[in-house]
Amino acid sequence: MANAVKLKDSLLGQKQTKLLMDLLVYVVLSIVGIIFIMPFAWMVANSFKDIRGIYKFPPEFIPEVWHFSNYTEAWTATHFDIGFLNSALVAAAVVLGQVVTASLAGYSFARLRYPGRDKIFLLYISLMMVPFTVLLIPLYIQMRAFGWVSTLQAVIVPFLFTPWGTFMMRQFMVTIPRELEDAARIDGCGFFRTYWLIILPLTKPALATLAIFTFVNTWNSYQWPLIVLAKPKVKTLPLLLASFQNQSAMRTPWHLIMAASTFVVVPVLIAFVVGQKYYVRGIVTTGIKGGG
């Protein structure tokens, strides 16, 4: 009886501590959050100013007059409709490709045993270390040989394979309890079925992370597309955004750039929030007991 009361007290205490901790975390997160949100908010605020408002000194955060027309003006200034289509296509293809190839290879590196595995892995990681600057021209030459210059293949196909993502998937797969996999194997699952039924569902947060990052990186990718996509109909959004920059900073329509950057970022935000749905503890729902 006394023990029960004690347990209840400590549970209550735990609850209070948790509430207190929550409050503390909220406060800290909010304060630091302001620094993180400010440049973004500033970009959005500037997207509603006219050029005079942007050059105002000292700078004003809230626009004096709200120029919603910046958005339509930016949208019609260049082919953003085609840009959105191209960017969406490229991002979707690259995300899908990377998630598939990286999770397959990650499983192989994390769980299967075969000669040379770790040497191949290290070689593979080392490929990430060559600065991309020196690969631009040879890759361009290769794209020309394939007849892919100014086609979307040039920004999709070479990027379907990722050492970075593979490394990440491997790191997450090694934490999965081996018992789960062994159980599946005993039940007669082949390697692919084990990967598909056990490993993949358990790495959802990692897959979501990889997908989010690949999406963001592909969506924002600039240097290589700029070189290889030289036709208006294949240009992706970052190239269109950059096209507003003038030779002289002074003649650059900053208000339009801010408006365009804002609408360009919306799909990324959506992707991020959707990706959050997969940030759930996979292990709990599948359960070890079921496997055992």
Add this chain to the structure above:
Amino acid sequence: MIRKFLLLVTVLALLSFGMAASAQDMVDWTCGTVDPDTSAAITITGWEGPGEVDKFLLAFDEFFNEYYPNVEQVLNTGVAWGDYWTTLPAQLAGGAEIDMAWMHISRNDTFASNGWLLNLDSYLEACPIPGWPDLFVESMRDAFNYQGSQYAIPYDFATVGVYVNTDLFEEAGLDLPDENTTFEEFQELAIALTQDTDGDGETDVYGVSNLASPGAGAGGLYWIIKSFGGELYNEDITGSELNTPEAIAAIQWVADMIWEHGAHPTADAVAASGFGGEFFFANGKSAMHFALNDAASRMWELIGDSFAWSVVPTPRGPAGHFNNAGGSAFSIPTSAAHPDLSYELIRYTLSNPDHLCRTATMGAALVSQMEFHDCAAPPEAPYADVYHEVFSVVGGRDAIFPSYHPRFQEWSSSVWVANMDLLWTGEERDAAVAVQRVHDQTNEMLGG
């Protein structure tokens, strides 16, 4: 009978006259080397983007509709200025076929010496450009000439002038400077115009802005060095001539304006807006501002009617009157698949009198052909009455630029900026010290 005959003669005469007249309207802008029915795709690349490039796209469309209706234009315009100079070489090195490319005076020699640009001399001889060379701004013609050959045809001319806040001059009871104002007088003006209006110990209005800041290349200061009688390089660009008392005095004049007299904002003060120094002048925080002519239209937009302002020529030095010039051009890469077509397009775009005024007005800039310099400033602009005199007459006459030799970009980054920056951050105040380092390293780089 006779009446009938007279009538016939009259009709015939009228007809032939009319035909001749219409033929005069219809100058043929082709050179006769390309089949009018050709169905090629012409690849064009440049840095000007939405809005800016339209002035040329109109001319391109007119040209192809009129003469080559089956030619498709593949436009890779709007490659951001800074990235253009790395993207174009990467594409050319990778073997891209580009028919026409925007070029700039600061890169012409580099690209020409690398063999990336077509020598246009034979084209200019076979199918001359109307008005070439006499009607084109001389300094721009020369700028795109490398080792005696023309590699690009200039399309504009930009030069620096002084934007002046006339309200502030009036308040201080000072006269506006003109092309005979000396650098000493100019400095006195700047000091007199610098004020701490609210008395808090911090400067609220600077006498002058936009002379130098970290990262600034040699182009913006060369005209000052030259005005004082200095030089950057020796004749054949194999060594430095910068360590002369004249050149040092010129650079010290700029550094003193910032550190000695506090009449020019420091770089960190300028950075406050994040967008560039123009906000200083546009918000009435500086009385005199150095900027190119093409800044005028934007300045007008930014200032509105908050204060009265105008433009005046740069000051005069002991060695003469000079102002920095810049300009862009159209070139044909050696990898072009249709160079003849490109040449015709350039020729049409840059010398057809029917649309050159439109180009100047749309771009709010001076085109390379002098007779259209009047079109740059709209009559209702606050600077309309002085623009032509300051930028075209005086500016055009005294325009100079440093020798943009093939290794200029490398020199600028690793020698000039590397040492001069310290003067603009204030970590070094003595121009002679920075100049000596630039001098030695220039000799090391160009002499070897």
Add this chain to the structure above:
Amino acid sequence: MTANLAGGGGHARKLGVLEEVRRAFTGLRRGETIAGYLFLAPNFIGFIIFLLFPICFAFYIMLTDWSLAKPPAFVGLENFETMVNDRLFWKSLGNSFYYTFVAVPTGIFIAFWLALALNRKMRGIIFFRTIYFLPQITLTVAAATIWRWIYQPEIGMINHMLDWFGIDGPKWIHDTQWAMPSVIIMSNWQGIGFAMLILLAGLQGIPEEYYEAASIDGASGWQRMRYVTLPMLTPALFFVVVTSLIGAFQSFDQFFVLTQGGPAHATTPLTLYIFQNAFTFFKMGYGAALASVVFVIILIITIVQWRLARRWVIGFENDDE
């Protein structure tokens, strides 16, 4: 028990590689070997097709003098000799090390605590996660613009706040001493979302049962952290450390937009210098030679980490062949 199985590899080491492969394909683990290669194949083959040529090309180019215009001329090791006397090479190399070894530890430290906070089951946590991710997707130019304003010595936010405590703030990006710390702060601000998300995914992947078991054993909050969270997070942490170091040595954008490498090259890292050499000075051969230095440095750092990893990262215990 896995260790025992893997122990068989000890004999294999004495055998030739071919023999080892032959055994792998014929022995008991034949299926696993084939599966291993098959799972790897799509990724690896694709990567080789699209990267092998460019990488081999780059390795050849570093032994040449190539202006991008004329064909590359073989010069042997001349580019490496040039490097020895190149002031800006040493300066930018120093900058790269400075940046990497300050930015990475501080970034990971902050990201770790942020991930722990954002891993809590609280209302509106997705909102906070999104906020901390926003810098990743804010247009870099816009970000740099506002950071220039934040760093402004007189009216900027940082010095304004320092002023409250009576501190006279520095000139930040306009001072050769403070420019690098300025870049580090901004790039940590921008990049923290990346490390945070990975660590968050790692935290989410820790089985709840482990915590339950620890609670039943009477473990305190700190003990749960020490004996469950930290060890189970080591693979993710290892990944973040390795890729952040690689990423830091290759970072470029933040320098390019905030300071353009200045003032006086105080913030020019090796990558920016490589880029300038390759595409502005048109010394592609020299650029490739510089790139090989970056490659070797990162490779060494990574191999060292690999060796050390066996001591602290789970999932490495069965890696010895």
